[in-house]
Amino acid sequence: MASSTTARYRPGDQVRIRVGTPPTHFRTPEYVQGKLGRIDTLYGAFKNPESLAYGGDGLPAQPLYRVEFAQTDLWQNYSGPATDTLLIDIYEHWLESI
Amino acid sequence: MAENGHNHGDNAEYYALRAEAIQALLVEKGVCSINDILSMADKLDSRSPKDGAKVLAHAWVDPAYKERLLADAESALLELGYDLPETAPRLTVLENTSEVHHMAVCTLCSCYPRAIIGRPPAWYKGLAYRSKVVVDPRGVLKEFGTELDESVQVRVIDSSADYRYLVLPTRPAGTEGMSEEELAKLITQESMIGVALALSPESVSTS
Numbered sequence: 001m002a003s004s005t006t007a008r009y010r011p012g013d014q015v016r017i018r019v020g021t022p023p024t025h026f027r028t029p030e031y032v033q034g035k036l037g038r039i040d041t042l043y044g045a046f047k048n049p050e051s052l053a054y055g056g057d058g059l060p061a062q063p064l065y066r067v068e069f070a071q072t073d074l075w076q077n078y079s080g081p082a083t084d085t086l087l088i089d090i091y092e093h094w095l096e097s098i
Numbered sequence: 099m100a101e102n103g104h105n106h107g108d109n110a111e112y113y114a115l116r117a118e119a120i121q122a123l124l125v126e127k128g129v130c131s132i133n134d135i136l137s138m139a140d141k142l143d144s145r146s147p148k149d150g151a152k153v154l155a156h157a158w159v160d161p162a163y164k165e166r167l168l169a170d171a172e173s174a175l176l177e178l179g180y181d182l183p184e185t186a187p188r189l190t191v192l193e194n195t196s197e198v199h200h201m202a203v204c205t206l207c208s209c210y211p212r213a214i215i216g217r218p219p220a221w222y223k224g225l226a227y228r229s230k231v232v233v234d235p236r237g238v239l240k241e242f243g244t245e246l247d248e249s250v251q252v253r254v255i256d257s258s259a260d261y262r263y264l265v266l267p268t269r270p271a272g273t274e275g276m277s278e279e280e281l282a283k284l285i286t287q288e289s290m291i292g293v294a295l296a297l298s299p300e301s302v303s304t305s
Binding site (some may be wrong): 027028029031043046049064066068071074075078079080081083084085086087088089090091 | 188205206232233234235236237248251252253254255256257258259260261
């Protein structure tokens with residue numbers, strides 16, 4: 001874990017995942033981009049993989065969150081019950097307040 | 099398959115050569131020594147699903163240990179003599195219960211709790227599993243032979259960043275009198291990924 005920075009969100013907060021395809025290695029899959037989720041866990045700050053992948057120092061470190069989505073919000077035709085969810089780890093610079 | 103750089107396994111010879119070239123470059127440029135690479139490979143290869151099963155069986159029989167494992171997996175693993183390499187990603191254990199069932203995937207590549215259960219099975223790295231489990235997790239469960247009641251919440255965890263996830267399967271019924279060693283035999287690689295339940299005691303006693 002990198003040195004701590006101030007985290008903008010708390011567990012329970014509603015967030016939207018930013019939409020984007022930066023010209024680098026990024027770890028926010030497109031299937032969650034633009035979707036509404038809820039902060040499940042705040043993990044602390046980690047080095048930014050978009051910088052690390054190209055030999056950078058990964059700084060400033062980004063708070064990392066586990067975000068939970070209702071499957072029915074991710075997929076129009078989700079066939080399981082409405083209580084099913086998906087969790088994914090997202091760095092703060094990919095999150096937007098709603 | 100050349101159009102997709104993430105299709106490992108289709109061309110083993112090519113990837114072996116590529117790995118060798120990268121290894122030579124790392125050493126030549128002084129990033130790490132050949133001993134660093136070999137000892138890390140040894141360490142990863144020394145871990146297998148049996149290690150994870152041993153830890154999780156202990157959690158089944160010792161509720162206080164289970165709490166520690168869920169709260170801080172790395173410290174709890176250390177209690178049993180499993181130290182994770184400093185460079186390994188962080189580890190979290192997610193508990194399956196009668197109300198919630200977790201399933202792990204890495205849609206972007208093949209992130210997996212290697213530091214405790216070794217290398218992932220080939221299907222885990224394949225596009226078929228990675229693309230289907232996030233859209234139709236219950237369909238994947240059926241393919242692996244499990245049908246869950248609709249009252250059980252299915253939570254898929256896509257390990258996309260600095261954490262790896264190990265699933266603690268539900269302890270099967272009828273295992274009350276079993277020893278920790280016997281219980282560990284019920285905990286399969288598939289059940290620690292969450293695509294299957296732990297084996298029933300009957301299914302192992304007949305073999």
